[in-house]
Amino acid sequence: MKKSIGAQTIVYPTPVFVVGTYDKESRPNVMTAAWGGICCSSPPCVTVSLRKATYSYGNIVEREAFTVSIPSEKHVKEADYFGIASGKKTDKFSATGLTPVKSELVDAPYVEEFPFVLECKLRHTFEIGLHTQFVGEILDVKVEQAVLGDKGLPDIEKIRPIVFAPQNQEYYGFGPFLGEAFSIGKDIRDPYGS
Amino acid sequence: MKKSIGAQTIVYPTPVFVVGTYDKESRPNVMTAAWGGICCSSPPCVTVSLRKATYSYGNIVEREAFTVSIPSEKHVKEADYFGIASGKKTDKFSATGLTPVKSELVDAPYVEEFPFVLECKLRHTFEIGLHTQFVGEILDVKVEQAVLGDKGLPDIEKIRPIVFAPQNQEYYGFGPFLGEAFSIGKDIRDPYGS
Numbered sequence: 157m158k159k160s161i162g163a164q165t166i167v168y169p170t171p172v173f174v175v176g177t178y179d180k181e182s183r184p185n186v187m188t189a190a191w192g193g194i195c196c197s198s199p200p201c202v203t204v205s206l207r208k209a210t211y212s213y214g215n216i217v218e219r220e221a222f223t224v225s226i227p228s229e230k231h232v233k234e235a236d237y238f239g240i241a242s243g244k245k246t247d248k249f250s251a252t253g254l255t256p257v258k259s260e261l262v263d264a265p266y267v268e269e270f271p272f273v274l275e276c277k278l279r280h281t282f283e284i285g286l287h288t289q290f291v292g293e294i295l296d297v298k299v300e301q302a303v304l305g306d307k308g309l310p311d312i313e314k315i316r317p318i319v320f321a322p323q324n325q326e327y328y329g330f331g332p333f334l335g336e337a338f339s340i341g342k343d344i345r346d347p348y349g350s
Numbered sequence: 351m352k353k354s355i356g357a358q359t360i361v362y363p364t365p366v367f368v369v370g371t372y373d374k375e376s377r378p379n380v381m382t383a384a385w386g387g388i389c390c391s392s393p394p395c396v397t398v399s400l401r402k403a404t405y406s407y408g409n410i411v412e413r414e415a416f417t418v419s420i421p422s423e424k425h426v427k428e429a430d431y432f433g434i435a436s437g438k439k440t441d442k443f444s445a446t447g448l449t450p451v452k453s454e455l456v457d458a459p460y461v462e463e464f465p466f467v468l469e470c471k472l473r474h475t476f477e478i479g480l481h482t483q484f485v486g487e488i489l490d491v492k493v494e495q496a497v498l499g500d501k502g503l504p505d506i507e508k509i510r511p512i513v514f515a516p517q518n519q520e521y522y523g524f525g526p527f528l529g530e531a532f533s534i535g536k537d538i539r540d541p542y543g544s
Contacts, residue, residue: 157494157495158467158492158493158494158495159492159493159494159495159498160490160491160492161490161491161492161493161502161503161504162490162491163393163394163487163488163489163490163491164394164488164491165388165390165391165394165395165396165488166388166466166491166504167365167367167386167387167388167396167418167420167468168365168420168466168506168509168511169363169364169365169511169513169524170363170365170387170388171361171362171363171364171387173361190388191387191388191389191390191391192361192387192389193361193364193365193385193386193387193397194359194360194361194364194384194385194399194516195385195386195397195399195478195481195483196359196385196399196478196479196480196481196483197359197385197479197480197481198479198480198481199357199478199479200357200358200359201359201478201479202359202361203387203389203397203483205388205389205390224361226361226362229528232528232529232534233529233534233535233538234535234538235535236529236531236532236533236534236535236536237535237536237538238535239531239532239535240532240535240536241538241540245540246540247540248540250540250541251538251539251540251541252538272360272362273352274361279478280476280478282474282476282485284389284390284393284395284473284474284485285390285391285392285393285395286390286391286392287389287390287391287392289389289390289397289485291476291478293357294357294358294359295357296354296355296356296357297354297355297356297357297358297360298352298353298354298355299352299353299355300351300352300353301351301352301353304353305518308355309355309517309518310355310360310517310518311518312362312515312518312520312522315362317362317363318528319363319513319524319525320531321506322388323503323504324499324503324504324505324506325530325531325532325533326506326527326528326529326530326531327527327528327529327530327531327534328506328524328525328526328527328528329525329526329527329528330363330513330522330523330524330525331513331522331523331524331525332522332523333520333521333522333523334423334426334512334520334521334522334523335426335427335430335520335521336519336520336521337430337433337514337519337520337521338430338433338434338519339430339519340426340427340430340521341427341428341429341430341431341432341433341434342430342431342434344427344428344431344435344445344446345445346435346439346440346441346442346444346445347444347445
């Protein structure tokens with residue numbers, strides 16, 4: 157039996173994206189955003205939705221670029237801080253001791269200590285309501301060598317990304333391997349279909 | 351030391367959204383989509399990005415509505431199947447034995463056996479490239495009573511949603527609680543800021 161809980165913004169899993177930008181004085185800033193995800197395979201694009209009130213909003217509009225750094229579990233405290241403090245008044249890098257690195261491809265910084273980074277050029281700006289959705293074309297992905305697996309692909313069990321649970325406002329880690337995609341469902345057949 | 355792995359569509363976590371639609375003959379269909387997420391708090395909106403080649407694409411354009419059903423770990427096999435088979439040729443509900451339920455609010459069906467459902471009215475259609483991004487306004491969220499926690503909020507540990515790892519094409523479960531959001535980072539301070 158299902159119960160209505162109203163029009164809430166909850167999905168599972170929700171990501172913890174640390175969005176990196178430069179301000180007008182070229183000071184690096186980061187903010188944590190949970191509203192976003194991949195939106196296109198070709199060109200490869202990712203979205204982040206920000207309120208106009210955020211410092212990062214103006215930075216993205218100005219520089220037409222951003223990065224998405226994905227923190228590991230061990231940096232959950234810093235990731236949370238990046239979503240609480242505002243870059244208008246604080247230098248979040250100096251507060252946390254983390255290191256901004258200038259992207260070689262786009263006009264934005266990323267977080268050196270985080271294992272997985274997307275470098276994005278702003279392609280579209282969509283006004284939805286309280287949030288503006290920025291669509292960035294992913295020009296490159298940079299991965300810490302220590303989290304690459306056998307096949308040279310990023311290994312999620314080494315990255316240990318954080319999952320956000322909206323509404324309950326909780327962070328969770330990653331769980332056990334459940335199965336191979338495009339594989340474990342293959343033996344299901346529609347008895348009446350082709 | 352970071353290594354470039356090229357312009358790939360990978361973020362962590364990536365969701366497993368089961369998108370429900372009706373076709374022209376009002377046959378219920380579902381497909382699994384990994385490209386999407388919340389994009390706005392007010393109005394509450396969620397995105398799913400689909401290729402035009404999918405059967406669901408035409409259904410959403412026609413009916414201007416869709417649902418997002420979020421499967422639990424125990425239905426990972428069915429969720430994978432929903433991403434492999436096409437509704438053009440198969441009845442995915444009869445193949446899996448799962449039950450379509452007509453939403454009372456929007457012109458789309460959801461999956462009865464999945465614990466968490468968003469009912470969405472199409473608000474925007476954004477052409478990005480290979481994928482078209484549909485933005486749906488969340489009119490209601492329906493949650494299985496058994497997965498509600500003490501405060502009447504959905505409990506992620508009872509829902510046990512699936513996490514998709516793109517590129518490696520693997521499914522993972524949920525992990526341990528890491529901390530409270532907007533809380534565990536509060537004691538970090540910028541020594542030079544306010």
